[in-house]
Amino acid sequence: MAVTETERNQDTTGISNSEYAPLIAKELSLPQKGVKAVLQLLADGNTIPFIARYRKEATGGMDETVLRSIEDRWQLQKTLDARKAFILKTIAQQDRLNAQLQQQIEACQDLTELELLYEPFKPKRRTRATIAREQDLEPLAEILWQQQPLGESKKAVLSRYVDPDKEVPDAQTALQGALDIVAERWSEDATRRRWLIEQAFQYARIHSRVKRGKQEQATQYQQYFEHSEPVGKVPGHRVLAMLRGAAEKMLALSIAFQHDHELNRLKQECVTNRNFEFHQELLQTVEDCFQRLLMPATETSVFQRLRESAEREAIEVFGKNLRDLLMAPPAGLRPTMGIDPGFRTGCKVAVVDATGEFIESATIYPTPPRNDQATAEQTVLKLIRQHQVELISIGNGTASRETESFVRDLIQRHDLSITVTMVSEAGASIYSASEQAAAEFPQLDLTIRSAISIARRLQDPLAELVKTDPKSIGVGQYQHDVNQTELKRCLDRIVESCVNQVGVDLNTASIPLLSYVAGIGPKLAANIVQHRQSIGRFDRREQLNKVPKLGKKAFQQAAGFLRIPSGENPLDASAVHPERYALVEKIARNLKVSLPNLVGSRDICQRIKPADFVSDDCGLLTITDIIEELAKPGRDPRSEFRSVKFNDQIKEMADLKPNLILEGIVTNVTHFGAFVDIGVHQDGLVHISQLSNEYVSDPSLVVSVGQIVKVKVQEVDLDRKRISLTRKF
DSSP: OOOOHHHHTBOTTSOBGGGGHHHHHHHHTOOHHHHHHHHHHHHTTOOHHHHHHHOHHHHTSOOHHHHHHHHHHHHHHHHHHHHHHHHHHHHHHTTOOOHHHHHHHHHOOOHHHHHHHHGGGSOOOOOHHHHHHHTTOHHHHHHHHHTOOOSSOHHHHHHTTOBGGGTBOSHHHHHHHHHHHHHHHHHTOHHHHHHHHHHHHHHOEEEEEEOTTOTTTTGGGGGGTEEEEEGGGOOHHHHHHHHHHHHTTSEEEEEEOOHHHHHHHHHHHHOOOTTSTTHHHHHHHHHHIIIIIIHHHHHHHHHHHHHHHHHHHHHHHHHHHHHHHHTSOOOOSSOEEEEEOOSTTOEEEEEEOTTSOEEEEEEEOOSTTTOOHHHHHHHHHHHHHHHTOOEEEEESSTTHHHHHHHHHHHHHHTTOOOEEEEEOOTTHHHHHTSHHHHHHOTTSOHHHHHHHHHHHHHHOHHHHHTTSOGGGSSOOSSTTTSOHHHHHHHHHHHHHHHHHHHOEETTTOOHHHHHTSTTOHHHHHHHHHHHHHHHOOOSSGGGGGGSTTOOHHHHHHHGGGEEOTTOSSGGGGSSOOGGGHHHHHHHHHHHTOOHHHHTTOHHHHTTOOGGGGOOSSSOHHHHHHHHHHHHSTTOOOSOOOOOOOOOTTOOSGGGOOTTOEEEEEEEEEETTEEEEEOSSSSOEEEEGGGSOSSOOSOGGGTOOTTOEEEEEEEEEETTTTEEEEEOOO
16 A cells, blocks of 8 residues: 555654654754754655755755754654653553643653653552552552541551451551552652652762672772762763673672651651651651662662763764774775784785775785794785785784884885885774675685785775774774664764765775665665676766666665766766756856866866856755865865874883873774874873863863874883873973
8 A cells, every 4th residue: 555645754653743843943953944844854765964965955054963963853752752652552541541640741751751650550560569459458558648637546447458368467467568558659759759860860979899709800890899979970981881890790889879868858748747647657668668669769760871871972982983983084095905914823915906906915924933024025025016006004913013114124125115004903803704705705714804904994994994893993982881772873874974975986885885875775785786796887877777676766865975986977976966967067058168177177166156056946055065066076075194103113012111202093082081002002091181281071072083193101001001191291
């Protein structure tokens, strides 16, 4: 059955997507018209990169960050509304839904708050209160709840609920059961739970201690053996560290509340009639409710919120670092030699051509124990000369500095004009053992595949790194401890954003790279590569329409991000979308120049008057974008490549001395500082307090992954393999 326009613009709750626009616009302080347009574009199956680049008139020029925030809020609102519908239906089925509760639920705009409202109605395990209800003690609990004068003795009231057949043998059992029901009702109050959580974040402290007998096993958690700090101020990275220690059964965690203050407040709220005959019993029940029910529930909620907040921070840090790594400057598409260093097993060498295609490999032994530098030199020189190598990329793992020293010496002695660079090999071994690598190089050893990857990482980091799981490339903070679904969602977005921002060569891109192009995905990417292999290179973008299962929508979303250098139409090498080719041809005719002469000519583009080409179909924002693209077609947004220069005299940690100033490259940025590779096989830490002479609130504001920096050695701990660095000098 065909889906109608109305159905497509509604979610599962029956709410029109346009109805979300006012709420989202108000919350994000955005124009309602623009938000409504974005929601409609998303509902119609458009991707964020496509909307950001090619639908600026509709959105008012919103960038990807704003578009993502709208999309996130939209998805959250749909999730919230679906949850509300479920909760309302569930409570109604229990015959416990009243007008006030329904209004509270419908007005709720927070998932956590919504769950607090739903708490009393959730299916529960068998509790003391459940047993009491089974014993028909609910009416007695209601008497205690109301706290109205009894009009008779306590004994007389309680005697009516004694029933040995229901396992209520005496008045005390009946009273205790009814008090258990009252305690549970008090504990389920959403306002009360919310207040206790707020109290915890204002006044409580998180405590951590090492578990008995775990001191020797838990040395990595030594700073948390006896640790305490305010709940509301604990940084996310320490939260995740303590939670990991607890998960590994090394640490015991707890929340210390201001019990007296909170308990007194609860007694005043819950026990309101001093003259009520069961006044003292109710006061004692408040204490029981507080200790047995409220405190454990509040502690669980506090840890849950701390974890969620810390995970959001960690995912944000990972995303920022990943973007910086993927957008690292490419050395360029030139013949490149990749070397995966090693001692005993030797160094694996692979040469790739300017397009990244594998040519030849070898194994050399210039390092201990063989030290066969003569043969290694002959092999490397032969490969360089035979394949006209212009770049040499060396992995930064074991034996990297020794291998680099050998290569640089060889280059200098033979007066070769070759750039030698150390690159991170994080994740290279994982890629080399992957199905993708096996399919690409079925006959090659894993180590040769790794050397190929190291070479390609220098040529174009983005194109190569997309083949590896982002969690494996060494730029995260507790990435294995956070919500993996949310982490994957964030990282996929980052990769998608980077790939589409840079653009992809349709005739050389791998399946993993193509799969991140807007509108493509893994299956269509495989179809494109298969079509390319069987039919030959693409000469025009429109030939994409012949790829099996690549429909009009996929073509619309992807075409502008897929480039064909040296194709039949010069516009195919640019970011100009095919839907605007006719407009560009009109501009060329207006200027009386040919299309090939227009594309790439800044002088001619400066003669274009954007206002002359504005129409109902194409606004000023789009025209301006097109002109900028025509002036610099297919421009790469990444900065110019520069190689880090490690100190030739410093190769191991033992070579480091305090006050030594070195050049290094930032490998990871966290909320507490930045890690820097200074060429000694162990990254040093520049603590946040040492990043600048000025106050730094967020390390990512002053450093980024891949940035080349000058640092000074502060302290070296050989036993713990820790290097403290500073940028204050």
